[in-house]
Amino acid sequence: MSQISKNQIVSIVTPSYNQGEFIDRTISSILSQEGSFYLDLIVMDGGSKDDSVARIRYYADLLQNAEKRGIYQDLIFRKLTGDTAFLTNCLGISYRWFSEKDNGQTHAINKGWKLANGSIIAWLNSDDIYLPSAIxxxxxxLIENDSLALYGVGLHIDKEDRFLEFYPVESFSNERLIDYCIICQPTVFLKSEVLNKVGYLNESLGYCMDYEYWLRISQTNSFIFLPEVLACTRIHENTKTSQNLNVHREIVQMQKSVVGKTSDHWLFHYSQYLMKDRFPKMKHSFLLKLVVRFYYYYLKYFL
Known part of the structure; x- marks a missing residue:
């Protein structure tokens, strides 16, 4: 069994809580990745009450007696071969999982990153999936470039894995990133040194911790844009991205703190969601449009 280098390892953290309906598809999409790297998968479950833990444990049991292919510090990387549920298509897999109460998704990701051993790190939420060869x-x-961060093209899918739309990504620009979140989270991969240079995710944020992190990274570094479809974000009734008012409120406050201003785009859409929430009977009316416009200008000049 060979000693392997940190530079050969990619660490993926998957935060999970009560996602038993989807987590098999998430974990399978990670473990089936092919390429010349060792995969360090860390699943951080927040103490799920559904069948998530049983599903997470299944993969640990599957790998327990797999062929040993390499070792890094105290991690053993294994390879599934022969007549198994699926074959290992990378150089080897280390699979660790924990199920304990945490302080939310962001806290779980940070805990996982502190355990990560790879030179490249990422996180994939427990209802999202990687496409083949994404990693x-x-x-x-990334290893051929000096940049600390990379993102690609992402898709929105529904709970049955059906295509909904492309995430609106663009080539990287600092100004465009302030105007819009042009980066699709599950397509992002980072060099682990970003943790020392930029820090970890902001655990005070419940919705836009990814966007806030991209903005912090972009203040001193550029992102590589890889124009290939890498991952899918699942849209369903329980996703945070479906809670538009709360998301936009947090973004408006976050941008002011991180970049010293809030873009017109986010201010206007926050005004829309807030006024629709406050005046539901005026929905779709011309009067509501006037109220939204007035409130937008109020925020723009007096916020």
Missing amino acids: NKAFTA
Whole structure:
């Protein structure tokens, strides 16, 4: 069994809480990735009450007696071969999981990153999926470039894995990133040194911790944009991204703190969601449009 280098390892953290309906698809999409890297998967479950833990444990049991292929510090990387549920298509897999109460998704990701051993890190939420070869494409591009961060093209899918739309990504620009979140979270891969240079995710944020992190990274570093589809974000009734008013309120406050201003785009959409919430009977009316416009200008000049 060979000693392997940190530079050969990609660490993926998957935060999970009561996502038994989807987590099999998430974990399978990670473990089936192919390429010339060792995969360090860390599943951080927040003490789920559904069948998530049983599903998470299944993969640990599957890998327990798999062939040993490499060791890094105290981590053993294994390879599934022969007649198994699926074959290992990368150089080897280390699979760790924890189920304990945490302080939310952001806290779980940070805890996982502190355990990560890879030179490349990422997180994939427990209802999202990677597309085939996503990790290898990102790994190859990052190790050949000085940038600390990379993102690609992402898709929105529904609970049955049906395509809904493309996430509106663009080539990287600092100003455009302030105007819009042009980066699709599950397509992001980072060099682990970003943790020392930029820090960890902001645990005070419940919705836009990813966007806030991209803005912090972009203050001193550029992102590579890889124009290939890497991952899918699942949209369903329980996703945080479906809670528009709360999301936009947090973004408006966050941008003011991080970049010293809030873009017109986020102010206007926050005004829309807030006024629709306050005046539900005026929905779709011309009067509501006037109220939204008035409130937008109030925020723009007096916030």
